[in-house]
Amino acid sequence: MRHVIIGAGPAGVTAAETLRGADPAGSVTLIEGEGEIPYARMAIPYLLAGKIQETGLRIRPREDHYARLGIDVVHGRVRAVDPAASSVTLEDGRILAYDRLLVATGSRPSLQRIPGIDLPGVHTCWTLADARDLLRKAPPGTRVVQMGAGFVGCIIMQGLVSLRVDLTILVRSGRMVSRMMNPASSAMIRSWCESRGVKIRVETLPESISQEDGHLGVHLPGGEVLPADLYLCLVGVKPAVGFLEGTGVEVGSGIRVDARMATSVPGIFAAGDVAESVDVVTGERSVNAIQPNAVEQGRIAALGMAGRQAASRGTLPFNVLDTLGLKSSSFGAWQGLPGGDSVEVSDPERYRYLKLEFLGDRLVGANAVGRTDHLGALRGLIEGKVRLGPWKERLRRNPALLMEAYLACALKA
Amino acid sequence: MQKSLKMDPNKCTGCLQCEMACAYEHHHTFTISRSRIKVFGFEDEGRKVPYTCTQCDEAWCLHACPVEAIVLDPATGAKKVLEDLCVGCKVCTIACPFGTVNYVAATGKVQKCDLCDGGEPACAGACPTGAITYVDADWTGLDRMRRWAGRTDNNPAAV
Structure with a gap:
């Protein structure tokens, strides 16, 4: 089986590695579009800040990682995909044939359409x-x-x-x-x-x-x-799907995938920031452009490409941000859900904030500022759809008890 | 067989010797806020619950890292943070559904339990009541955590 992966971000790299294990006899080609050793865009701010060297951006530190695994890294940009011929054409004219194709091209920056946007500065x-x-x-x-x-x-x-x-x-x-x-x-x-x-x-x-x-x-x-x-x-990004025009691959806010990361065209899968999948909390389709989702979808797609059974149970948005030392994070339906209720503690002078959104006795979303300890438990409570029982009232009185609530309700500690 | 930390809340008195031992082992300080294990107090029930990373098979933290700064120690089964590679992005701290990977402002990196790199972990050695022990990795509490983990999304064990 010939596996071709377009895009060498976290979804593409994870898929390539997973395929190497799941289909040892198959060939795995990873198309990298920037002439770089696969790197993490997420780490770019730390390069700008002088905290790391360029090697510190690599998704896998060893330069020979891909060669050692037998992953063929091809540098080039894809011009078009031809599902009828099962082939990918690069901008330099090279043609790669595939049996299974993964689109993991992530996003491209949007540009404002105003006079002067093409100036050198x-x-x-x-x-x-x-x-x-x-x-x-x-x-x-x-x-x-x-x-x-x-x-x-x-x-x-x-x-x-x-x-x-x-x-x-x-x-x-x-x-x-x-x-x-x-x-x-x-x-x-x-x-x-x-x-x-x-x-x-x-x-x-x-x-x-x-x-x-x-x-x-x-x-x-x-x-x-x-x-x-x-x-x-820096006005935002949009899924990088231009080269799919005419393929019949269905695109909404991103490439529409099912729970196996299969697109509307047989043999073509999509994963990561380019894919539109189902939010585990709201049930609505959206692009969840975060690293953990890219890795997870890359893995699920690869297993499907290798003919194995793997399915996502939906994706949970969550993110963490550091603005000049102030840490903030968001989880799930942080805007709240219809029929839900919430509790908020706010201390603007000390830059501390926590808001929990509930639906019934389950946590569905949260926003936090100025706190970093045990925040992962918010993911655990939301994604696990953990019933809080009497702990909901305790959290309403003191939202900071979230780790205690997690231990008591999720682990029955 | 690999060993794991077993934490028994029924034996915990809340003395915080484990937190001090952990902070000293990793930071050469008794400042317990630096500890990787934490004792949570349940005032209503008068209970104390020691808790840290269970080195889960799913390894959400490891897979969430964009630059492979969290790796598996094949000897102990611990998922270890490589401080030289960690850029401090904190994605692992929100990806771990157990809340056991935490950011350390003083270093700008994250930290989590690494089982003290072999031998008996400092917390287990310091616990005077046997609430924290280092045992063969098949105790029921760990199973329960892993069963719970199996209910969530994004679970490699479910495929």
Whole structure:
């Protein structure tokens, strides 16, 4: 069996390794699209901050890891997939035949469609090459205007502050990380970042960018122009699916997959940030772009490709963010569910916050700021759909008892 | 046979010798907030429950790490954090459904129980009542944790 995997992020690498074990006689080809040793995008902020070298980004530290496992790493970008011929065509014309194909291409950054977005001083920071570029072009004192303060915007912000640039962040919506944190906790993050010297302007979307004498002007509605040396566009990402046009692979917010990670086209699977799957709490379909989900879906897809029985029981969104030292996290349906109730403890002066969302006597979601201990138990309680019984009232009186609730209800300790 | 930590809440007095021993073993301090094992108090029932990583087969933390900074120690079965590789992203701390991987602000890295790298773990050695023992890895409490783990999503054992 010839297995071809497009994309060498965590989903693709995990799938390749899993296939090596599940189908030892088959061939495994991993198509890597950036000319790099497979690396973790997640670790880019730590490279910007100077905490690690480039080798520290590798998904597997050993350079010969793939060769040792018999995984054929092909560097190149995919132009098209032909399901009728069961083949993949690369941009350089090479054609790879497959019996099973995994699409694990993740996401690509979205770009604003405004005049000046193609100027040389305008960047994004998504790939390792982008990060190298930024490190070259952003010495201390560089005036950086960053558009976007979602999760990626916030982790890149952390790296930029370490580079001691003069940073202004523009936020289109009223708040930072609006898809991960509720308004109260998001306000805390903003206040913390502002108190550490980051200029943040909400409800601000530039109309155009101009260039004069090598410097940029960021034109805001109303006529104000922000001077900048670099404009960093971090307005979000979208699944990288362009090369699938005409294949019949069904795409919603991402590639639609079933519990086995199979797409609508026989023989083609998808996993990770590119895939749209079922949320275990809400039952709705969505893209869950987090590392643990990518790894898990990569593993399940690979087992399916090898003809083994493996199925996901649904995916749980959860994430953790460090904004200039302030830690925040979100789990499950942190916005709450219809018919549910919640409890909140908030201490803005000390930047501590915890909100638990319930449905009946089960926990369905949470947001936390300023705490890191035992947070995984929130995943355990939510994903395990653990009945809290009398512990729900105890948590309502004191939400900080979540680890005790976990021990008592999940482990019956 | 590999051994595991057995924690028996019925024998725990809450003396915190285990937490001190753990903090001293790994950080050369008696500051118990640095301990990787923790005794939880249940005031309503007057009970104390010692708890740390069970080195579960699912190894959510290990699979959640983006840069392979958590590895399996084949000798002890422990999942160990390699501090040189850990970037401090904290994804493992929220991926572990048992809540037993924690971030250490002082180092900017995460920590978890590593069974003290062979020999008797310091917590078990320090426990005066036998509430924490290091035994052959098939006691029922561990099974119960693993059964519970089997009910959740993302469980390699279920495939």
